Amino acid sequence: MKSKSILLLIFLCFFLTNKLYAEQNQLVGADADYGEHLFGECVTCHNSTGLGQGIPKITGMKTSHFITKILAYKTKEKENAVMQMVAERLGEEEINSLALYLSKLK
Amino acid sequence: MTKMKRRTFVGLAAATTTALSMPSIAFGALPRVVVIGGGAGGATAAKYIAKDSKGAIDVTLVEASKRYYTCFFSNLYLGDFRAYGSIGHNYYGLAVNHGVNMVHEWALSVNNAAKKVNLGSGESISYDKLVISPGIDLKFESVNGYSAEAQSKMPHAWKSGTQVQLLKNQVKGMKKGGTFVMVPPPNPYRCPPGPYERVSMIAHQFKKSNPTAKIVILDPKNKFSKQGLFMEGWQKHYPGMIEWISAETHGGIKKINAATMEFETDLDTFKADAASVVPAQRAGRIAMNAGVNNGDWCPIVPASMQAQADENIYVLGDASIAKSMPKSGFSANSQAKVAANHIRGSLTGSKVFTPRFANTCWSLVATNDGIKVGANYKATDEKIDKTSGFISKTGEDSNLRKATYEESIGWYSGITSDMFS
Structure with missing residues (x-):
C-alpha cells in the first residue's frame, strides 16, 4: 500500500516536472520574475483576488489561452481599447514571461 | 524531497514568518x-x-x-x-x-x-x-474671495471625504429650478476629467429630482479633457441643463462672494443656489x-x-x-x-x-x-x-x-x- 503511494507520488512528480519543462521550453525568453513584475500592470484593473465584474479574471488562465488572447488584442482582432493598448507594447519576451508567471499562479 | 531538505525548508518558512510578524524595531540591520x-x-x-x-x-x-x-x-x-x-x-x-x-x-x-x-x-x-x-494642497487664494472658510459654502470636494458628503447634501437640498455653479481648476490639476464628470453626476441628480435646475460651469480654461464626449453626453442626457462658459467668453472670474453666492466675471455676475469651487493646486x-x-x-x-x-x-x-x-x-x-x-x-x-x-x-x-x-x-x-x-x-x-x-x-x-x- 505504502509503496504504491510512493510510486504514484513519483509518477505525479515526474509528470508535473515534465509538463512544466515542456511549457517553459515553448516560452522563448520567458522569465518568471519579469512576468511577476509585468503582472503589476495587469492587477491595476484585473482584480488579483479573482473577482471578475466588468473585467475578466486572468489568474489561473491557461498559458495557451492567455497567449492567444493577447495576440488577438495585439492584432486588433479582439476589441477593447485598453487591452489593445496594453498588448501593443508587449513583445514576445514580455508575453511569454507573463504567460509563465500566470501559469504558476493558482 | 529528502528528510534533510524538508527540515531546512520548514525551518526557513518558520524564520520568514517570524521575521514578518516581528515589529520593525527588531530590524536594525x-x-x-x-x-x-x-x-x-x-x-x-x-x-x-x-x-x-x-x-x-x-x-x-x-x-x-x-x-x-x-x-x-x-x-x-x-x-x-x-x-x-x-x-x-x-x-x-x-x-x-x-x-x-x-x-x-x-x-x-x-x-x-x-x-x-x-x-x-x-x-x-x-x-x-x-x-x-x-x-495635492489647494491654493484657496487662487480664486479671489475663496478661502478655507468658504469651502463649507462652496465645497471643493477635491480630496474626497466629508467635503464630498457636504457637496452632495447641498446638491440634493438645492431649491427647485435653482442654479448650480461649478468652477473647475486651472491646469495642471488632479483628475483632468473630474470636474466634468462631477457636473454630469450632479445633472443626473437634478434630472431625477430637480429637472428645471441649471448648471453653469465658469471655467478658467478654454478647453477641457474629453470635451467632445462630455458635451455630446450633456446634450443627449441633460438637454438645456448645462452651460459651459470658457475663460475667453466670461473673461475671468474677478471675485466670488461666499456669503451672497455671487460669481463676478467680465461677462456677468452669476448668482448660485449651490456651488462647487475647485481652486488651483500644488504638491x-x-x-x-x-x-x-x-x-x-x-x-x-x-x-x-x-x-x-x-x-x-x-x-x-x-x-x-x-x-x-x-x-x-x-x-x-x-x-x-x-x-x-x-x-x-x-x-x-x-x-x-x-x-x-x-x-x-x-x-x-x-x-x-x-x-x-x-x-x-x-x-x-x-x-x-x-x-x-x-x-x-x-x-x-x-x-x-x-x-x-x-x-x-x-x-x-x-x-x-x-x-x-
Whole structure:
C-alpha cells in the first residue's frame, strides 16, 4: 500500500516536472520574475483576488489561452481599447514571461 | 524531497514568518523605506516594496487617516451610483499580508541630511529611501474671495471625504429650478476629467429630482479633457441643463462672494443656489518641506521617479511633475510600481526592469454611459513620454458605453485591491 503511494507520488512528480519543462521550453525568453513584475500592470484593473465584474479574471488562465488572447488584442482582432493598448507594447519576451508567471499562479 | 531538505525548508518558512510578524524595531540591520501618504501612489509603493522584498526591507507607511476615501469614484457617490462606504478602505491588508508598519500620524517635516521624518507626535523615523506621495494642497487664494472658510459654502470636494458628503447634501437640498455653479481648476490639476464628470453626476441628480435646475460651469480654461464626449453626453442626457462658459467668453472670474453666492466675471455676475469651487493646486506641503519642489510641483527623474533634488527621495502621483502623464490615481499606481522596483534594486541589488508607465481614466456621463481615455508612456531623459493612446469616440453605441462603465467598476475593484490588500 505504502509503496504504491510512493510510486504514484513519483509518477505525479515526474509528470508535473515534465509538463512544466515542456511549457517553459515553448516560452522563448520567458522569465518568471519579469512576468511577476509585468503582472503589476495587469492587477491595476484585473482584480488579483479573482473577482471578475466588468473585467475578466486572468489568474489561473491557461498559458495557451492567455497567449492567444493577447495576440488577438495585439492584432486588433479582439476589441477593447485598453487591452489593445496594453498588448501593443508587449513583445514576445514580455508575453511569454507573463504567460509563465500566470501559469504558476493558482 | 529528502528528510534533510524538508527540515531546512520548514525551518526557513518558520524564520520568514517570524521575521514578518516581528515589529520593525527588531530590524536594525534591514534597509528602511518610509512612505508618506497612503493613496494610490503611497499605498501601492509600500505594498510592492514590502511584498517583493519578502521581508528584506523594512517598510513604514505614514498616513494620518485610518480609513481612506478614494477621490476617484467620489463623483459616482454624488450621482448615487456608489454608497459612501464603498469608497472607503483601511490598511489592514498592507499590515497583515505584507508586513507594512502603519503609522497613523501626520508627517510634519523631513530632515534630508539626517534622513529622518519628523512626526506630529514629536517622534521621528529614519529612512534609507523616502517616498513622498502626499497628493495635492489647494491654493484657496487662487480664486479671489475663496478661502478655507468658504469651502463649507462652496465645497471643493477635491480630496474626497466629508467635503464630498457636504457637496452632495447641498446638491440634493438645492431649491427647485435653482442654479448650480461649478468652477473647475486651472491646469495642471488632479483628475483632468473630474470636474466634468462631477457636473454630469450632479445633472443626473437634478434630472431625477430637480429637472428645471441649471448648471453653469465658469471655467478658467478654454478647453477641457474629453470635451467632445462630455458635451455630446450633456446634450443627449441633460438637454438645456448645462452651460459651459470658457475663460475667453466670461473673461475671468474677478471675485466670488461666499456669503451672497455671487460669481463676478467680465461677462456677468452669476448668482448660485449651490456651488462647487475647485481652486488651483500644488504638491502636498510635506514635499515643499523636503525641498524637492520647484514652484508648485516636484520634478522627478523619469526612469525612477526619484526627486531631481534628492536621490534618496521619490515623489509619486499628483505631487510630481511627471509630464506627460496626467495627475490620476492610475498614473500614481503605475509610477509607484516603477519606484518600488527601483528602490528594491538600489537597496537589495534585485533586478531593475525598464520602467513602463500607463494610465487610463474612465468617466461616467449618465447611467450606463461610460467613456475613457488612456495612454502608454516610456521614460526618456527629459520626460515620461506618451508612446500611444486612445480615447472613446463620439457616437459610440450604447452597448459599448455600458461595457465601458462596467469596466470602470472592475477597475475600481482592481486598483483598490492592488492598493490595499
